[in-house]
Amino acid sequence: MALSYSDKVTSQLLAFVNAFFYRPGADPDVVAATTALRNLDPCGDVLSYMSAVQSNIEHASEVKVPILFAGGEKDALYPQPAAVQAQADLFSNAPTETATFPATGHALLQHKTEQQVQERLSQWLDDHGFGPPERTRAPQIPQVHVVDLAPLNGSGVHGKAILIQRGGQLRVIIIARGLEPGQPHAQHIHGLDGDTNAVCPSPDAADQIAGLPQEASDPDRFISLEEGQPSYGPVLLPLTPFPDAAPVGIVTYHETFPVSGDLSDLSDEVVVLHGLTLDGGYAASVPVACGQID
Numbered sequence: 001m002a003l004s005y006s007d008k009v010t011s012q013l014l015a016f017v018n019a020f021f022y023r024p025g026a027d028p029d030v031v032a033a034t035t036a037l038r039n040l041d042p043c044g045d046v047l048s049y050m051s052a053v054q055s056n057i058e059h060a061s062e063v064k065v066p067i068l069f070a071g072g073e074k075d076a077l078y079p080q081p082a083a084v085q086a087q088a089d090l091f092s093n094a095p096t097e098t099a100t101f102p103a104t105g106h107a108l109l110q111h112k113t114e115q116q117v118q119e120r121l122s123q124w125l126d127d128h129g130f131g132p133p134e135r136t137r138a139p140q141i142p143q144v145h146v147v148d149l150a151p152l153n154g155s156g157v158h159g160k161a162i163l164i165q166r167g168g169q170l171r172v173i174i175i176a177r178g179l180e181p182g183q184p185h186a187q188h189i190h191g192l193d194g195d196t197n198a199v200c201p202s203p204d205a206a207d208q209i210a211g212l213p214q215e216a217s218d219p220d221r222f223i224s225l226e227e228g229q230p231s232y233g234p235v236l237l238p239l240t241p242f243p244d245a246a247p248v249g250i251v252t253y254h255e256t257f258p259v260s261g262d263l264s265d266l267s268d269e270v271v272v273l274h275g276l277t278l279d280g281g282y283a284a285s286v287p288v289a290c291g292q293i294d
């Protein structure tokens, strides 16, 4: 069975309790009855207060983090500014500051100076690198883009890219079929500068080089990587590692990238897959599928 309340009471502690909670001359029977009924507080019972204070004082010099001691000038329990200064002096190895608020009592946040106290505490937190509270930042709602990948250059490649953007992270999932089995397929997010929408190149992009007639400039009739660039722009994000297509010509891909700047808004960009066997062998850079990101 636990010790009763009265078992723990020493005469010294009882004197402290009497002085703290009761007027001089309070009826001893009332004091005894109410003391016995006193609830335990979260730190143990109130009678542990004195020994806790003693222990805290003994360990105060071990504290090394910054501390602000704040008190009210009209505090009837702890006369200020002497009390906050006495506390600060105990923490001899910590960087300490003191603040005393005029026309303020013991409960700092329950007086008309509350705003002043709040501002001083906020300023101290700011000065010590705590910054604005997390809850003032915008919530991070994921943006999801589902992109249809349509064939270029008669490749027969079809697929989907799913782009999930949240905070500074971009998850990319690509599933495509009709690719060259066993070959590596470069894949990128392409885009144009500023607000210009990148688009997938139309078949006549094949003769856009230098404005020459198609037969002269591009006898192969294929849209090369460079010929597609006026439509889709340069590479903004290589979706590495580039996958090899499975023996049946399928690619499945899943990676996460940190993104910022141009890529924080993907809605003007395109996804391009590359790699096709032409007469001269495997042309790794030729675009074979493209999809505009909505």
Ligand SMILES: [Cu+2]
Residues within 6 Å of the ligand: 186, 187, 188, 189, 190, 235, 272, 273, 274
């Ligand atoms: Cu590309």
